Amino acid sequence: MLLKEIKKPLIKCVVCGLKFQINKDECYTVKQNDGSLLQQPSCYYDAIDCTYCGCQNILWKRLKEVENFKKSNKND
Numbered sequence: 001m002l003l004k005e006i007k008k009p010l011i012k013c014v015v016c017g018l019k020f021q022i023n024k025d026e027c028y029t030v031k032q033n034d035g036s037l038l039q040q041p042s043c044y045y046d047a048i049d050c051t052y053c054g055c056q057n058i059l060w061k062r063l064k065e066v067e068n069f070k071k072s073n074k075n076d
């Protein structure tokens with residue numbers, strides 16, 4: 001029986017179809033550049049390489065942190 005508790009999430013590789021664990025240390029952020037003429041905000045994604053075939057798997061969209069975000073100041 002291999003019903004040990006699995007804490008790390010599994011991802012199924014879109015290329016080879018094998019499932020592997022998502023390790024935080026192996027995740028990295030990628031930037032999508034579609035090369036269109038319109039200036040669109042860049043999209044960032046979390047990605048991880050398949051441990052079997054090495055192909056890149058996109059995990060989830062990562063929204064960019066807003067810098068110098070000003071809160072509404074009612075007392076100003």
Ligand SMILES: [Zn+2]
Pocket residue numbers: 013014015016017018050051052053054055
């Ligand atoms: Zn793979």
